[in-house]
Amino acid sequence: MSVESVIAHEVEAGSTPHYSLLALTRPDFIMLNFIVLLYGSYTMLFSLYTYLQIQHHERKHYYQSAVVVLYILATAALVLTILSYDQENLLWFSRMVPSINPSSLEVNLLTYEYLQVAEAAIYVVANTIADALLLYRCYIVWGARKYIIIVPSLICIVNTVLALVALGAVVRALQSQTGNSEIDHAIKNFSPGNIGFPLPKSASIILLLFLAINLFTNIMLTGLIAGRIWWISKETRQSLGEVEDSKRRTSLNSVVKLILESGSLYPVALAFGLGLNATNTVNAVEPILTVIVGMAATLIMVMTDLDLSIHISTDQSHWQQILEPDGMESDRTALSSSYELQPNNQTRDVGSEEYRSPGWGIIQNKPRYSTRESNKVHKQQITRLRLEPQSDWLGANAGWG
Structure with missing residues (x-):
């Protein structure tokens, strides 16, 4: 008779009276239900995103592909979590059935642990994709200045490599446990967060640091992006004045708000x-993080497309240039707050065909400033309010996460 059959028989016979209560109150069961709930919300969000993308045929596919891959990874993480929970149940309640030989649970224990490693590996991959998107957006918003993302990129790369090395060490340790005399002891002492195997302590520390470093880099990159756009708003206000710039400034502040809301x-x-992992409250937090990192990347796109929280009167395509990596390579322009200001006595007409731009509303296809003489020699006036044509372009969106 299989282990599953023995446990089912004992439950039906009333030998494990608290089985149902324990199953419903265990932290891992609560976490599983929360993951399922989040995944359902994520599925609806992803469906809405898919519908919105169908309405925008002109967009490039590399960001769309990344969002789809994140959803697939989240789905795989959910499936592995359910399978892992099933194996955990067998191990957990086998202790209540004296007739079960612990040695017969060796396969279940090892299967459970390999599933845990697979969940962590999926999360590392999903986080890497999200980091790449976030780094690219930061690179774009900062005017394609490579030095801005050098340090964050190195941190993300080293962090990811160390996490993969740690997972490899865990797999090797698990392989060495097959047929080990400590299996019986490990099964008898099985508990969430403590498998009983002498796995490398360094691996556990590295995986914990992986989460902490992810937290640091995400806060840093989100701050860099929001701070840059805030600075652009400040520079625009100083250049155009309060009245002329009120609408534009409101739009930029709305983008900052959108980034902070989605990025948080x-x-x-x-x-x-990080708190749950450090206290061993649940077996693994990676599945829920995999779902959330995908949701964050998709959420900002949906909010942008629906124009939620962005109350702007200018062409929405501009915001897609900032928030979405959608084929803007041909423009060869870069977002910059360093508008060209000249201490001279003339203001050029920026409404001609040469200075036409579909975004910002700063450059309209009509004369806004006419050539005129000024007696104030020291007054800096706007000569060209346009996106600087000096760097490898630009066009990014959120990886968020």
């Missing part, structure tokens, strides 16, 4: 997961 989702989840 993943860091908050990381902080929560």
